[in-house]
Amino acid sequence: MRSTACTAAIALSLALGGCATRPAEPPAPLTYVIVRHGEKSGDDPRDPSLSQAGHARAGRLAASLGAAPLRAVYATEYRRTQQTGEPAARAHGLTIARYEAKQAAAEFAATLRRDHRDGTVLVVGHSNTAPAIAAALCACEVAPMPETEFDRRMLVRIDAHGRTSFEQTRDR
Template identity: 40%
Template sequence: MLRIFALLIVALIAVTPAALADATIYLVRHAEKASDGTRDPNLTDEGQARAAWIAEFLADKGVTKIYSTDYKRTRQTAAPAAEHAGVEISLYDPRALEAFAEQLKKETGVILVTGHSNTTPELVGHLVGEPLGELTEDQYDRIYIVTISAGGTASYRLTYSEPRTP
């Protein structure tokens, strides 16, 4: 009887929402960028601190894959998390978000995606089938967490990095 009870407990633990998820995708806009007049600026000191915060936030999540657009600010936002997780940053095309969303839906594991104020919410919308509005130019703290279940159902929740922005 005790053995049956133990097996039942193990079975219930195995069927938690996290266990049913094929993928958990953390999507962030790049951190604060310098205003240097170029199309491809570096992160500011504040942006580098936010990138380090994001890496620390993800440190115990088991990140298995990281995607970034091919801009310094997005790669620099992803770099601390990539270093901590020991994974390389793969590039994606922000002009092909629908196709990228379909690719992400087929992946498993814990994934970080760094993008932009207009592309990050749009990508979340493609993943969950619900349009989201763009971020404003001064919003850097949103972390969208998309969970895709084994059955393909996607949902998201929103959390925030520090320091908070408007």
């Protein structure tokens, strides 16, 4: 009888141990990569496409994100931003999500933060929008971008505790 009671106690203990919840895994880090579109051609003054140099820059961007867990690619409605994001989107089997170039940076950043929790998100903007988007995501100061600058990559990382960091690199 005693062995039956011991067996039952052990079984109950194992069953209850199996019900214990494990602490939740912290979410993976989130990285926003914010860039300006590549160099423009002179084919259309209102909505130019990328030049040969711009297409090459878009290809390098896609290659640099090849191993990244790319979750989304955002670009404005203009051809040059779409063409800049296209190689990275295609390489990851994604469709480019369009956003309005005139949308307030803080509003767009709030949408990005709401919709993404982990992985890497590429945002392609313009010289007058990309720094503001990065600044809104990191709540930090970001230098303005001159019209002649095409090689700056702004990285906003958000760790599992919600802390942000900002880094700039150059595409050469």
